[in-house]
Amino acid sequence: MTVAPVLDIRNMQTVFRIGGRDIAAVTDLTLTVEPGETVALVGESGSGKSVTSLSILGLLPKKVGRLAQGSVAFRGKSGETRDLAKLDAEALRRVRGNDIAMVFQEPMTSLNPVYTVGEQIAEPIRIHLGRSHREAAADAVRLLADVGIPDPERRARQYPHELSGGMRQRATIAMALACNPSLLIADEPTTALDVTIQAQILDLLARLQRERGMAMLFVTHNLGVVAEIADRVAVMYAGRIVETGRVAEVFAHPRHLYTKGLLRSVPRLGEASALKAAGTPLPTIAGAVPSLSNLPAGCSFAPRCPYAISACSAAVPPLTDTGDGQLSRCIRWQEI
Amino acid sequence: MVLALSVLVFILLRLAPGDPIDAYVNPASPLSPDAMQALRDRLGLDAPLPVQYFGWLRAAVTGDLGFSIQRVGVPVLPLVLERIGPTLLLMAAGLAIAIVVGITAGIISAVRRNSPTDIGFSVLAFVGISSPAFLTALLGLYFFSVQLRWAPSGGMLTPGAGFSLGDLLAHLVLPACLLSIGHAALIMRYMRASLLEVLNQDYVRTARAKGVREFFVIVKHAVRNALLPVITLIGSTIGIAVGGAIFIESVFNWPGMGLLLVNAVETRDYPVIMGATLVIGATVIVVNLLTDITYAAVDPRIQVA
Ligand SMILES: Nc1ncnc2c1ncn2[C@@H]1O[C@H](COP(=O)(O)OP(=O)(O)OP(=O)(O)O)[C@@H](O)[C@H]1O
Ligand code: SF4
Numbered sequence: 064m065t066v067a068p069v070l071d072i073r074n075m076q077t078v079f080r081i082g083g084r085d086i087a088a089v090t091d092l093t094l095t096v097e098p099g100e101t102v103a104l105v106g107e108s109g110s111g112k113s114v115t116s117l118s119i120l121g122l123l124p125k126k127v128g129r130l131a132q133g134s135v136a137f138r139g140k141s142g143e144t145r146d147l148a149k150l151d152a153e154a155l156r157r158v159r160g161n162d163i164a165m166v167f168q169e170p171m172t173s174l175n176p177v178y179t180v181g182e183q184i185a186e187p188i189r190i191h192l193g194r195s196h197r198e199a200a201a202d203a204v205r206l207l208a209d210v211g212i213p214d215p216e217r218r219a220r221q222y223p224h225e226l227s228g229g230m231r232q233r234a235t236i237a238m239a240l241a242c243n244p245s246l247l248i249a250d251e252p253t254t255a256l257d258v259t260i261q262a263q264i265l266d267l268l269a270r271l272q273r274e275r276g277m278a279m280l281f282v283t284h285n286l287g288v289v290a291e292i293a294d295r296v297a298v299m300y301a302g303r304i305v306e307t308g309r310v311a312e313v314f315a316h317p318r319h320l321y322t323k324g325l326l327r328s329v330p331r332l333g334e335a336s337a338l339k340a341a342g343t344p345l346p347t348i349a350g351a352v353p354s355l356s357n358l359p360a361g362c363s364f365a366p367r368c369p370y371a372i373s374a375c376s377a378a379v380p381p382l383t384d385t386g387d388g389q390l391s392r393c394i395r396w397q398e399i
Numbered sequence: 400m401v402l403a404l405s406v407l408v409f410i411l412l413r414l415a416p417g418d419p420i421d422a423y424v425n426p427a428s429p430l431s432p433d434a435m436q437a438l439r440d441r442l443g444l445d446a447p448l449p450v451q452y453f454g455w456l457r458a459a460v461t462g463d464l465g466f467s468i469q470r471v472g473v474p475v476l477p478l479v480l481e482r483i484g485p486t487l488l489l490m491a492a493g494l495a496i497a498i499v500v501g502i503t504a505g506i507i508s509a510v511r512r513n514s515p516t517d518i519g520f521s522v523l524a525f526v527g528i529s530s531p532a533f534l535t536a537l538l539g540l541y542f543f544s545v546q547l548r549w550a551p552s553g554g555m556l557t558p559g560a561g562f563s564l565g566d567l568l569a570h571l572v573l574p575a576c577l578l579s580i581g582h583a584a585l586i587m588r589y590m591r592a593s594l595l596e597v598l599n600q601d602y603v604r605t606a607r608a609k610g611v612r613e614f615f616v617i618v619k620h621a622v623r624n625a626l627l628p629v630i631t632l633i634g635s636t637i638g639i640a641v642g643g644a645i646f647i648e649s650v651f652n653w654p655g656m657g658l659l660l661v662n663a664v665e666t667r668d669y670p671v672i673m674g675a676t677l678v679i680g681a682t683v684i685v686v687n688l689l690t691d692i693t694y695a696a697v698d699p700r701i702q703v704a
């Protein structure tokens with residue numbers, strides 16, 4: 064790629080202060096998102112996907128969570144690149160909802176129950192673009208139409224409880240797109256929805272992204288969704304990215320045993336059909352995710368890994384280029 | 400509800416020992432037993448209780464609350480009505496102070512959770528809730544009126560001085576503040592807890608993610624939601640505020656319903672007690688209705704029927 068990435072995170076570490084001790088929820092995270100590209104962040108519950116998203120925007124819980132190391136270079140709409148990790152609170156606030164917007168998992172609770180949908184969409188337009196109440200309200204109606212909500216004038220005047228779950232998620236997407244951000248962070252935007260609605264929301268996000276040339280960081284634990292929406296994927300385990308690469312390549316030949324395990328636990332993907340043909344039950348990954356306060360030395364996946372050898376626990380394996388820009392933290396990637 | 404209250408008060412009154420005639424008669428010149436019986440007959444005090452009650456009720460629905468026993472010839476209704484203004488004024492002032500102070504302190508405490516300010520406010524609230532009303536009223540009267548002479552020690556207006564707003568306010572401030580203490584403390588604690596909970600809600604995070612200024616995240620997005628349970632609390636403490644007002648009125652000689660009621664109870668002036676109770680009950684119900692309307696105005700999920 065010749066164009067510089069929109070988002071370029073290097074060696075980011077995020078810690079939580081728990082019981083007087085700093086516990087790293089995200090460690091040595093390096094990740095880039097190119098303009099117009101969708102990068103999926105996948106991993107089991109607790110692997111640090113949401114913490115990564117919140118760290119980028121400086122939305123970590125005050126006094127408890129802190130971006131302790133690394134840089135988050137971000138190129139905003141103005142074309143200027145800044146390190147978000149070094150911005151003060153006020154400068155960061157001006158980035159949020161303007162250059163980088165976020166869509167959250169729970170459409171039921173992400174909207175404020177006491178304000179109309181239209182008002183909530185208009186708010187960032189007034190804050191960041193300096194529009195009048197009237198202009199922003201008109202923009203909000205247009206955005207609601209853009210995200211496929213019928214009768215947008217009426218919906219804009221309604222309160223969140225008057226909308227269905229799918230409709231509310233469309234409204235939060237409209238709110239996120241209000242200021243035409245160059246990066247959209249979507250943290251499991253479809254997890255809480257019915258399967259049919261999920262597909263609609265995914266299609267909507269894909270269409271909006273195409274139309275606006277916006278980059279997207281898409282957090283999910285659903286590999287089917289990754290296959291559908293993402294160009295590249297980063298697999299997280301216990302606060303680290305263990306493998307990253309183009310979706311087609313990672314899915315076709317994973318270079319980390321955790322990725323391989325994940326793919327094997329998903330039907331339709333990986334070797335599911337082959338396994339069924341052979342009469343073998345679908346494997347899930349045995350064992351549990353280690354606690355962040357008590358991570359095993361070396362490769363965090365070693366206790367659950369069928370290939371683990373003593374060298375795996377000697378030191379944390381570095382991200383190694385396995386060819387074609389695919390990176391893996393597995394020392395035995397060549398044998399997989 | 401007012402009806403049930405009137406039945407209850409009626410029965411309780413008659414179960415209580417004592418007789419209005421005893422209180423009425425000047426002990427220095429006792430009446431003959433015959434004269435006392437005649438008085439009883441005239442007042443209908445010997446009729447069976449249900450007869451007495453329904454007689455009262457029939458008249459009450461037409462707006463006739465009867466006559467005071469102790470102040471011969473004085474009808475109850477105007478007596479009660481002339482007292483309701485001062486009581487409402489005192490209660491409204493007390494509650495207004497409690498709401499402003501309680502909500503402001505609650506917000507500051509929640510936003511600066513675990514800071515010295517928060518701890519200070521919480522200690523004050525604890526003291527405010529746990530100190531008995533009679534103690535704060537008497538101590539307040541003693542310090543501010545008697546010792547410091549900052550405020551007049553009683554009444555609503557300086558006698559013979561004619562009406563002036565300043566004079567009224569000077570008389571009002573101390574009893575209203577003392578009345579507000581317990582409520583302010585309670586409201587502060589509710590507001591703090593409620594706001595802390597709201598600040599953890601997803602929509603507050605959404606507001607921050609939109610780039611809303613922290614001040615407006617609190618004031619616009621969080622406080623309005625946090626107020627909902629506090630409004631309910633305020634509505635449900637109105638009854639307690641009435642009790643507090645009655646007490647404060649007798650300490651500060653405030654010419655309201657409370658003072659009227661206390662005097663009436665002392666002299667067993669049944670019609671006055673019944674009339675005052677009725678009006679107080681109706682007031683509480685109206686205020687509760689107002690609270691419900693306020694709630695519906697703040698929360699769009701509630702449909703006003
Ligand atoms: N507010 C917090 N205080 C302390 N620790 C936290 C906090 N938020 C997250 N963590 C820690 O960070 C870890 C990663 O959490 P995160 O929410 O990023 O997981 P996730 O990958 O998004 O999982 P999920 O799929 O469940 O959303 C958690 O295991 C938790 O221990
Ligand atoms: S480094 Fe070792 S333990 Fe970790 S995934 Fe590779 S083989 Fe398994």
Ligand SMILES: [Mg+2]
Pocket residue numbers: 112113114250
């Ligand atoms: Mg998450």
